[in-house]
Amino acid sequence: MTVYYTISADNFNSHLFDVSINFETNANQTYNLSLPAWLPGSYMIRDFAKNIHQLSVKDSQNNPLELHKKDKQSWQVTATDEKLSIHYQVFAFDLSVRTAYLDNQRGFFNGSSTFLAIKELLNVPCELTIHTVAQQETWRVATGMTRSSSTEKYQFGQYQAANYDELIDCPVAIGDFDAFEFDVNGIRHHMVFTSKHYGDRERIVKDVTKLCQHHIDLFTHAPFSEYWFITHLLADGFGGLEHKNSTILQTSRFDLPNPNKPEELTEQYQTFLSLCSHEYFHAWNVCRIKPEEFVPYDLSKESYTEQLWAFEGITSYYDDFSLYRAGIIDFEAYLQILSKVMTRINRGNGELKQSVADSSYYAWTKFYQQGPEAVNHIVSYYLKGAIIALWLDLTIRDKSKQKYSLDTLMREIWFNFGRKNIGTTTLAYIEIANKLCGEEIGEQFSELLNQAKRIDLAQLLEKFGVKQVTQKFKNLASLESTECKDYIPYLGLQFKASEHGLKVTQILEDSPANSAGLAVNDIIIAIDNLKVTTTNIQSLAEHLPSNTLIDCHYFRDDKLVKTAIAFTDSPETALTLKVIEIDKIKQWQTIIDKV
Template sequence: MTNLSPIQYQIYPKNPAAHLFEIVCIVSDPDEDGQRFSLPAWIPGSYMIREFAKNIVQLSAECNGKPVVTKKLDKDTWQCAPCDGPMKLTYEVYAWDLSVRAAHLDNTHGYFNGTSVFLMVQGKEDRPCIVDIRPPVGDVFQSWRVGTAMSRDSAAPYGFGLYRAENYDELVDHPVEMGEFTLATFEACGVPHDIIITGRHRSDMDRLCTDLKKICEHHIRFFGEPAPMDRYVFMVMAVGDGYGGLEHRASTSLLCSRDDLPKSDELAVSEGYRTFLGLCSHEYFHTWNVKRIKPKAFLPYELSRESYTPLLWAFEGITSYYDDLALLRCGLITQESYLELLGQTATRVWRSQGRFKQTLEESSFDAWTKFYRQDENAPNAIVSYYTKGALVALALDLSIRSGTNQEKSLDDVMRALWQEYGLPLKGVPDEGVEKIVLEVTGLPLQDFFHKALRSTEDLPLNELLAPFGVAFMLRAAESENDKGGKPSKKSEDISKARAVLGAKIQGSGDARLSYVFDGGAAQEAGLAAGDVIMAINGLRAASGNLEQNIGGYPVGETLELHVFRRDELMVFNPVLKAAPLDTCVLTLMDNADVVAVAQRNNWLGFTERD
C-alpha cells in the first residue's frame, strides 16, 4: 500500500484578547482539479446544525509562495484553484463560545473542538493528520500547558508541539484545552486517566480521583475488560454557574459550577457533587454507548447535514439510566438518594404535556429541529429522549428482570450490543436494539416497545416498581423550585391545594412569562409567552413575588391581571387552578416482603460476571 502524505495542521492562539485562533493547513498533493475544503456544520453528540464556518474570519491560500484563488461554494465549503505543489491554507477562527461544543479563547485559556477549527480536506479524509499546537506569544503565557487525549507525536506530555491522528474523524474527536489548569491522574483497570480542571476552584483532587476511579472501573467491567481506549481525559471547565458535557472517544468535555466540585472539608456527597459525578458517569458510559455502539446512520458521520435516527432514546436515554445507577452500584450514593434522582427524572417527564403529543421515536428523529431548538411552546409540544428514554430503560430493565425471574436484565442487553455492534463497529440499524433485546431475553416484548417508543401512553411505573419493593406516587409541586423526588413536607389535603397560574416566569426582574402550559389558568384566560404581568388585583407584580402572591389566593379565585403584551396594556382574568399532580416520588416500601427486597437489591446492586 502506498504511503500517503499526512495532512498537516498548525493551530496558534494568535490574539487571545480578540479571541482569534490562526490555523494553517498544508496539503502536499492537492487535487489536480482544485482542492476543496469544508468545515463541519455540527459536532457529534450535539444534534443541531451550528454552522461553525460562520466563525471563520478570513481565509487565503498559497502554493510555492504565490497566492491561490479561493472561492466559497456554499456556507462551509471553499474551492481553491488548481496548483502544482504543496498548498498552504491559512485562516482565522473567532472563538468565543464558552461551551463544550465549539471553541473559546481569551487571556486565561484556550479550548477547541476540531469540528470548529480544522477544515476537512475533501477526498483526503482518511489521511493521517499531524497537528502542531503552538503556544501564544508573551510572558504571561509561559506556564500554559496542553491537555488532550490526542496521541503525541514529538510533543512532551502536556506540552505544546506535534500531535497526530489516524484520520480526520479521529482528529475532530479529541478536544484540546490549553492554559493553566489543575491536573490529577489515576488508573482504572490499568488505563491512565487524567482530570484537568480549568477555572478557579478549590477541589479535593484526591477525593475526585478516588470517586472517578470507582465509576470508571465500574463501567469498564460492566462492558468487559480491556477498556476500548489506551488513555482517557476528563476536561473540566469550572465556572460560577454552568452544566454540560460532550462525549468523545477517549475524553469528555465538561462544564460545571465550581461549587459542585468536592471540597476537602466536606465528607458527604452534596447534591451538587452528586450532579457532577452523574455527569461524569454519563459521558464516560458514552465511551461505549454512542461512540462505539452507534446508530448505523452515524457510520460514517455526515457532518455537513443532519443525520436522522429514531434511536437517540437508546443512546442518550439508556445512558441517562445507567449514569446515576452506576453511582449507587459503586457505593457513592445510597438507595434512597438514587430513588430521589429517579423521581426527579420522572418529574421532568410528567411535567411535560408534550409527552402526550410526541412519541419517543419522534423525539429522537426530530432532535435537530425540536429538542435542540426549543421555543416557548416546547413544554407543550415535545418530550425529551433523555428523560423519557431513561424511564423507558428503567421500565425495560424491570420488565426483563421480572419476566426472566432475574436471570436476565438490561445489563445483559448492553453487553450483547457491545459484542454485536461495538467491538466490530458496524452500526446499529433502526430495529437493532429491539432485536437484541428479544434475542437476549426470549421475552415477547413487542407490545412493550410499541407502547414505550411509538405511542404517547405513560409508562406503568407503579406496576413495574412494586414487585421490587419501591412505591411510585404523584403529588403536587410545593413551589416552582420543587424538583421532585422527595415526599411532600406539606399536607396533601386537596382543600389546601396550592393555587397556580399555569405558567413559568422568566428570570428575575419583570414578571415575564416564558412558558404558558396547556390547560392551565393562564392559557385559558388568553395569556401568552412574552407577556409581562404588571399588577395582580391592583398590586404591583414582579418575578420575585409572583408565585407567593398567587399562592395566597384560593383555588377557583378569579384574578385581575394588568399585562403588557409588547407595548399594549391589557387586562386578563384567569381563574386559578390547583397545582397538578405532576411531581414524582419513589420510595422504599416499608412493608416489602423478603422476595421484593431481594429483587430490589439484585436490581440496584452490581454483581461482576465472568
Template structure:
C-alpha cells in the first residue's frame, strides 16, 4: 500500500484557516471515501470536527480536472471514481478552538491535533502517512518553528518546517503539532530526550527549574514501570504548554502531551517557593506523562483499536483516568518535587471534593465511566447532584486499593505491582504487534494475581457501588489520620455561585437550605433580609446569622422577582485533612512508619 501524502499550511492566520491536502495514490475503484474523526482519544465526547471544514474540493492528479465530491453523512465524503493516477482533496479548516482538543491559528500561535485536520482515506488506515508542514507566508512569520514528536523525514531539521512521517493514520493523529514562537527546554530521563515547549507570552520563566523538576518526575515514572531496565516506551517526548491568562487542561498522546496553564503558574526566575499554581501545573504534567503507559498503551479492549466514527464505551475509565489521577501527585512526592505534607494536603483536598458531591451516592465510578460521553463531558447545573467523577473518586479508589494491598501484604506488594503487571501483559508490546486491551472484568483477577491479595467487598463497593470508601480505616495502619478540618464558621445555603458581578446560582445542592426554600440554579439573588447581594458578598452577609436562622431571600428567575424564606443549614465542612500521627521518641521505624515509607517515601 502506497503512502498517503498530506500537506498543511497556515493559509490565513488572521482568518484562522489552515489549508490541508490529502493525496491517495491508489483510490478505491468504486469511489474513494474520506472520513474526519468525530472525537479525539482522551476526551470522551463527540465533537463533530467536520463542522470546521469550510470548503472542500477534489481533483485528479492525472488530468488536473475537478472530481465530483459528495457528502454522504456528517463526517464522510465520497469522490467519484478516477480512471488512473492519484486523487487529491484540498480543503480549508477553521481553527479557532484554544484548547488541547482541536485546532487553533492566529498571528501568534498555531496548533492542531490530527483528528481535527487530517481526513482519513477509508481502506488506507494502515498506510504510511507523510505530511508536509508548511510555514505561513509573510516576513512576520520568519521566526516560527515547529514542535512535534512526529518523526522528521530526511532533509527536515528538528523544529523546522518540512516533511514528517508516521507509520499509519493512528500514529499520525496521535502527535499534535505546535507552530509559532516558543520557549524551548530540554532534558534526559534515563537516556530519553524530552523537550519542553512553552507558547504564549511568558516573562522570567525559570526553564532550568522546570526541566529539573520534570526530569525527576519522568525518571520516577519510567522506573516505576521498568524498575530493572529503566526503559521508556518512546524514543523522544515533547511537553507542549500554551500559557494563557486563565486556563487549565491537558491531553495525552503516545509520545507527547498538549497542555494549557495559567502563565502565573509557571516558575519564575529567582523565586524558589513551591506555589500552589506551580504544584498544580507539575501535577498536570505528571498526569499526562503517566498516560504514556496507562491508556496510550495499556488500554481497555474497547479502545483497541479506537473507532473514531462514534462513541467507544467502557466502564473502565476509573482505572485509566482515576489511577492516573492517583499517581500524578504520588509521583510528585516520591520524586522529591513536593513534600510529604504537601502530598497529604492534596489527598485531603480530593477527599473533600468527592464527599461534598451527593452524586457519589447515585452513580458508581463504573457507571460514570460508561456514561462519560453523555454525562461527565456534558455537565450541567445538576452535575454535582447526579454524577461522580471517575477522575477524583477513581483516584481515591486507587488509594484505597494501594493501602489495602500494602497492609495485607505487610508492604511486600502494592498497586505498583498491579501497574507493572498491566504494563507487561497489555502495554509493553501494544504497538509492536500485540494490540490487545483489558476486558471489562479483567481487573480484579489481575490484582489478585499480581499481589496475592483478595480485595473482595472493597473492590465491589469501590467500583460498582456508591458507598463512601473506608479511607480513615485504611490509612490507620500507615500512621495517617483523616479528619474533618473544621468548618468555615458560616451558615450555609448549600449553593455554588457563578463568578460575576451578580449573585447567580450555578448549582443548588440536594437537600440544601436553598433547595428547601425553592431556589434553583440560574436564579439571581438580589437581597437577603433586605440587604443587596452581589457576586462577592453572599458569605459575608450570611456570616451575620447562625444555623437554623430564617432569612428572607429575594431573587430573580428569568425576569420574575421571587420571594422566599430560607432556614439556614449548619456550616459546611471546609476541608478534610490528612496528618501523620507522630509518636513519641523511639528507636528505629515502627511498622506504621515502614508501611508509610514504602508508600510515599517518608
C-alpha cells in the first residue's frame, strides 16, 4: 500500500501549485483528510488550510464524490470503489521558511503546508512525483527526500518517504539555483542558494564544514546519510527552520562572504554561520531529542511544553560557542556576542515578570505573536535558555572538576532519549546534571527555570577567567556597552529609519521615552524643532543638556503630536564580559569526550 502524491508548478504566474493524491481504497470506507495547523520548530498556529483551493475528490471512474467539512482544516469522504483521487491547488506566495512560494523565478514548499494527510494511512509509504515545469528548462530540484532509483540528484521525478511524517519533514526547492557539495565525516552535505548571490563558495564550505564537524563530534555520530542547507537569499531577511536531514534558511544575499576580501569576517557573515550552526544542531536537538509532549507530534492543535528553553536555548548557546570552538572567531569575539545576549535580557523587565518555563509554555501566543509591550513583559526562551545553558555548562565543569560538561549531558540525553525516540522531561535534565556534578543542584536548576528573576553568573564566570561588568550603552540605539564614564544620552527606546523620520520599535518601561508618552510605531520627526534622522539624532542628543525638557514632534498614525522629552544619562545595564585570566578560559573551551 502506497499513497501517491504529485505536484506541478506550471501555474507559476498565479502562484499556484497543483497537487494530486491517489491511493487504493475499500468501498464504503470513510477517509479523513486534513492539513497540519502548525509545523515542528515553529510554535504558532499557521492555519495552512487557508491556502487550499478547488479541493475535489473522485473515484476510479472519475465520478465526483461528496466532501464533508469537519472543521477549518479537515474533511471526510467515503469511497465508493477501489480508488480515490484527490485534487486541489495551493496558493504559494510566502517566501518564508515555513510555508510555500512560487513565481517565475523559483518555487518552494514545506509538505506540512502543501500535502493533505489521510488519517487512516499516516504510516504507509508515500511517493512524491515532482513534475518538470514547462518553460523552465534550467530548473532543478533540491530536497533531502529519498530519491527513487529512477531519479538522479537534482532531477524532477519520483521521491519516496517512509510515511506522512517523513514526507512533510523534507522541504523542496525548485528553480535555477546554485548548488555545491562537500563532505563532513564521509557524509555528503549540500549548500543550495535559491537566487543570485556573490558569496565566496570556498570560504563557506571551509567554515560550515568546521561547524558540522564540531556538532558531529559532540554527539559522536550523525543520524543522517546526507544533509541539505537550502537558503532563500533576499534583499533583506533572516530566519531558519530545522528538519531531520535539511534546513531552510533565509538571509540577505550580501550577508555571504565577499570573495574579494577572503580574510574579512563581517558581522553579517558571522550571523549567517551562527544560523547554519543553530539549525544543524537541531538535527539532534529537537528533530530527534524532543520533549515528551511532542512524541508523537499532534499538528492539529497547540502542543504545550515547558521545555523549549532546552531545545532552543541550549541550541542557541552552542550556535555561537561552536564558532569559537571551531576556530572561526576568537574568544574575545565570542564574549562580545555573549555580552549582547545578556544585555538583551537585562535591559528590559520581562525577565522579572515571566519565567523561562512559562516563556516556553506560552510560546504559541506571547512569544510568536509579540505585541509592542513584549520587551517589558516576556523573556525569550532562546536568550535566557542560552544563559541557563551557559550556567549549566560552567556549573557541571566546576563541580565535576572538569571531568564533565554540558557536552556530556547532551550526549547522555541523545543516547538515552533521542536515539530511542523517548521524550524528555525537565526532571531528566535535572537528574543527569545531578549525576555529572556529583551533588544535588536540582533546587537551583529548578529555580532558574521556574522563577522570574535575574541570573547572576558573575562568580561562576570568574572561576573560568571572565569578569562580568555593567556599563553604559554606547549610544542611543545600541546594545553595545562602553567604558566611558562621561555623560551618554539615553531615551530607552529602539528605532529604525522610516520615510519621514524615526519609527519607534521598542519602548522600555520607566524610561524617558515612556515618561514622554511615546509608543511603538510612532514616527519621531523632530527634537528641539530640528529634523531627526538615524545619523544626526546621536549628535543632537549629545549637544543637548541632560534632564532638560525639550519639544519632541511625532506622528501617531496620521496625527501630529507634540510632547516634552528629556535625555538622561545612560543607566549601567549593558553587561560586558572581559577576560581576566587566560589560562582559566581554556577550561571552558575544551570538548569533553567522557560520557
